[in-house]
Amino acid sequence: MKKLLYFILLVVTGITVKAQNPSFSPATFTAEDEVTLTIDVTGTGMAGAVEAYIWIFSNPDIGGGADGVTNGNWTNSSNAAKMTAAGTNKWSFKFIGTTMFGQSPAQLKSFGFLVKKKDGSSQSPDYKPYFFDPLIFTPTMLRVFPARVGSDDVVTVNFDKTYGVTINEQRMTPVSATVTVFDETGAQVGSPLTINARSTGTSIWSASFIPSVSFTPGAGRRLNKFRYKFNGTVLDPGGVTTTVSSSETEVVFTTMQ
Amino acid sequence: MKIILKTSLLVFAAAIFFAACTPVEHKELGAPRNIMESISGTWKLTKAIQVDEDASKKGFPFKELDITTLFPYTNFLLTLNLTNGGPGTFTTTPGSSPRIIKLASGNWTVDNIEYPKVITLTSGAANEKVTLGGYPVGASNALKLKVERKDAGTGKLLISYSYEFAKQ
Numbered sequence: 370m371k372k373l374l375y376f377i378l379l380v381v382t383g384i385t386v387k388a389q390n391p392s393f394s395p396a397t398f399t400a401e402d403e404v405t406l407t408i409d410v411t412g413t414g415m416a417g418a419v420e421a422y423i424w425i426f427s428n429p430d431i432g433g434g435a436d437g438v439t440n441g442n443w444t445n446s447s448n449a450a451k452m453t454a455a456g457t458n459k460w461s462f463k464f465i466g467t468t469m470f471g472q473s474p475a476q477l478k479s480f481g482f483l484v485k486k487k488d489g490s491s492q493s494p495d496y497k498p499y500f501f502d503p504l505i506f507t508p509t510m511l512r513v514f515p516a517r518v519g520s521d522d523v524v525t526v527n528f529d530k531t532y533g534v535t536i537n538e539q540r541m542t543p544v545s546a547t548v549t550v551f552d553e554t555g556a557q558v559g560s561p562l563t564i565n566a567r568s569t570g571t572s573i574w575s576a577s578f579i580p581s582v583s584f585t586p587g588a589g590r591r592l593n594k595f596r597y598k599f600n601g602t603v604l605d606p607g608g609v610t611t612t613v614s615s616s617e618t619e620v621v622f623t624t625m626q
Numbered sequence: 627m628k629i630i631l632k633t634s635l636l637v638f639a640a641a642i643f644f645a646a647c648t649p650v651e652h653k654e655l656g657a658p659r660n661i662m663e664s665i666s667g668t669w670k671l672t673k674a675i676q677v678d679e680d681a682s683k684k685g686f687p688f689k690e691l692d693i694t695t696l697f698p699y700t701n702f703l704l705t706l707n708l709t710n711g712g713p714g715t716f717t718t719t720p721g722s723s724p725r726i727i728k729l730a731s732g733n734w735t736v737d738n739i740e741y742p743k744v745i746t747l748t749s750g751a752a753n754e755k756v757t758l759g760g761y762p763v764g765a766s767n768a769l770k771l772k773v774e775r776k777d778a779g780t781g782k783l784l785i786s787y788s789y790e791f792a793k794q
Contacts, residue, residue: 389779396780499779506686514688515678515785519775522785523676523693523724577696579724624778625785 391496400466400477400501407461410484413493421460421484422446427470429481429497430594431619435470437482443489452484460484466501474504479621498621508532511597511618519625520580520592528599528615531572537613541601546576547614548583548597552590559584566599574599580622594621661742662708664762669769669791671702671723677786679774698722704791706734713739716747726773726789729754745771759788768792 391408398404410416424446425437441447452460466477481497500517510532514525526546533539549561562583564576576599580592598617605611677690694700701721707714717731732749736742747754759770768790775785 393780397782502680503684503686506681506684512688514691515676516681516686517777517784519785522775523691523696525691525696577693579697582724623784625775626778626781 391499393499397502398466399504400472400474401504403463403465405461405463406482406499407455407459408484408493408496409459410493411458413484414491415484415486415493416458418486418491420487421452422450422487423452423460423462423482424450424485424492425462425464425469425480425482427466427472427480428476428478429495430621431478431498433476433478435472437464437469438471439464439469443485446485446487446489451487474501475507477501478503500623510534510538510615511599513597513620514575517623518580518620520622521625523577523579524595524620525575525577526597526599527569527573527575528566529570529573534616537603538615540603541599541613541615542603543574543599543601543615545600546597547600548578548595550580550584550592550595552586553593554590555593556587556590558586558590558592563600566601574601592622594619596620659761659763660711661761661763662712662736662739665742665745665758665769666706666708668703668705668794670794671699671704671726671789672768672792673788673790674699674726675788677788679783679786697724699724699726699789702726703794713745726787727754727756728752762793 391406394405394407395402410418410421415421423437424440426434428434437450439447439449441450452462455461466480467474470477470480479498479500481495481499483493483495485492508529510529512527512529514527515522518524526548528543528546530539530541543566545563545566547561547563550558552558562578564578566574566576569575580595584592586592596617596619599615601613602610603613674694675690676693678688682689698721700723702723703719703721704727705717707716709715713734713736715731716734718725718727718729727747729747729749729752732747735746735748737744743758745756745758747756757772757774759772760766760768762769771789771791773787773789774783776783
């Protein structure tokens with residue numbers, strides 16, 4: 370009876386306790402902090418490997434990314450990318466974001482990585498994205514509030530034409546925002562959502578939505594990221610009202626607890 | 627003669643001074659506040675504020691947003707029932723409001739029956755925690771609840787929602 374109880378306890382514990390993989394030390398870090406990541410590759414193509422190399426990259430899926438300076442070539446990783454054994458199927462690696470990617474703290478938003486053999490014959494899946502804590506506030510034309518959001522949160526996208534790049538972006542009067550959501554496979558979820566924009570400042574327009582209310586992913590899928598742009602009007606040289614759109618940007622949802 | 631006069635004046639002044647000190651009777655404080663009683667009942671959401679906790683911590687601009695009118699939050703109703711003077715059952719009736727509490731009904735408990743801070747709402751195996759921002763006692767009759775959203779990977783607090791309810 371006692372053995373049965375222990376067995377049930379073990380099974381329940383195994384189901385309910387899910388270790389964070391990868392884990393980071395410290396748990397939160399800026400692009401200028403030294404951080405040690407530890408990854409358990411059990412169940413991946415790297416399980417049982419006797420040595421492992423990291424392949425690391427910045428800003429996955431949002432543009433402006435760079436490969437880690439330690440990566441080397443896919444078929445011949447550099448020795449600087451060699452990971453340290455941290456237990457059975459566990460590997461750790463220490464790095465500083467700005468040094469690793471040769472980018473400024475303002476440029477570095479997130480990073481991702483995979484674990485591979487030196488010759489690239491085996492690899493783990495991608496692990497991404499993991500966010501750097503920003504050091505400074507950088508005003509931009511397109512901004513999301515809050516800065517990091519989950520798919521169940523109220524998401525407000527903002528357009529500040531002070532920071533417009535093109536003439537249309539600098540001159541347009543926004544009337545709506547168009548949001549397109551994607552699942553973790555990259556497939557578009559439903560149809561793009563167009564929301565009315567409201568003026569929230571001298572040069573700022575905003576539009577709000579709740580992703581999980583407006584978009585339903587396919588069975589077994591989850592909302593992973595969204596892209597948004599603002600639409601508005603400008604007067605052309607002939608005085609005719611013309612519809613224009615801003616550039617588009619992408620936001621990856623943070624998994625919340 | 628001068629010394630006698632001075633001494634008499636001092637004694638007279640001291641007598642007046644001490645005579646003014648009459649004992650004051652302290653009144654009873656009354657029964658302790660019954661927080662459970664004040665929390666119970668049906669509450670309607672009146673205000674919803676979203677806070678970017680990370681931006682607040684760093685002193686960045688754009689720290690919070692009043693989202694009360696962005697969506698029909700004010701349709702949301704929360705009912706907290708008592709059982710034998712303690713936490714009992716609860717129901718949520720969102721109407722057209724976003725579900726600020728996902729559970730529809732179940733039981734609620736508190737971390738401290740006299741001075742509760744965290745309310746745990748449970749329905750089967752699922753549970754949600756909300757933090758009390760203020761007791762609806764005295765001059766304030768609003769129930770204030772706070773819901774925190776943390777990064778599942780790091781446990782870092784990223785967003786909080788502050789909700790104010792009025793008793794129905």
